[in-house]
Amino acid sequence: SNDIRGLYVSADGSLAVACGEKGLIMRTTDHGHSWQSANGPDGIPHTNLLSVSGTSDGSLLLAAGESGVLLASKDYGQTWNAIKTPTNRAIYQVEYDGGATWYAGTGGVVMNGLGSEEPKLVRGDAVLLSGLFWSSKRKTLLAFVSNGTLFERLPTNQWADHGSGSYETTQAVTETSAGIITVGGAGKIMQTRDLIQWSHRPSPISKSLRSIAALSDGLKVIAVGDGGSILLSRDGGLTWESRSAPPSAATKDLSVVRVIGRSAWAVGADGVILSSADSGQTWIFHESLTN
Secondary structure, X not given: OOXXXXXEEOOOOOOEEEEEHHHOEEEEOOOOOOOEEOEXXXXXXHOOEEEEEEOOOOOOEEXXXXXXXXXEEOOOOOXXXXXXXXXXXXXXXXXXXXXXXXXXXXXXXXXXXXXXXXXXXXXXXXXXXXXXXXXXXXXXXXXXXXXXXXXXXXXXXXXXXXXXXXOOOEEEEEEEOOEEXXXXXXXXXXXXXXXXXXXXXXXXXXXXXXXXXEXXXXXOEEXXXXXXXXXXXXXXXXOOEEEOOOHHHOOOOEEEEEEEOOEEEEEEHHHOEEEEXXXXXXOEEEXXXXX
């Protein structure tokens, strides 16, 4: 079974696209009841794909992976074409901000581009980036690195170091009613309202958390991670409780969570796909093309 590493869900929840190992790309248009393989360009089946993102309606989708591979789809994920990139290093995150698309890669690589155009390199130093997050409230890009530090891209195109109050690797960031929430290694959860003062939020687990997403009310927040870990917050990320994964996914590492309305999706190791229709309180297991 192939691990799923990336997940996109359209704004109305009608389309979901997952990508992963050995060029895996699959899509569903019936809320996960059935999945279909997508057609990628020649040679892609041998490349691990690590992230997928796109426009709110799915009319433009971008998937990225190892060896600088970048793919674009303009037909809601049915067919994909390769895009040239200025790097041969792994691109492990695609972040679409409503206009430009941002990419994070190994070796501190940060690229951006418009639509399906070839992206341009805007940063390429030795910093070990963990990923990127577009802050819609601050209208800025946040980059987080392996030592827990959070950087903010300034209008001058320089990067401000904001720390994070934790030396554990920051794996993911989201924005809630309580400000910026980060999750990472050893179950660490940090919170800040101003990127200056950080507070540690008690976590019910010690396993690594890999992804976090906030529902539209800004109060309910879901985080997922290793060993089938699923956490739910009802107050913007200040306090957390564990939720149970279905038995068939109880030990699977979960790599990505996405939310739309009251619905949530989580994917991970061995092709596991989970969904929740009640804001992350209960979860069901979906059969996919890989499990």
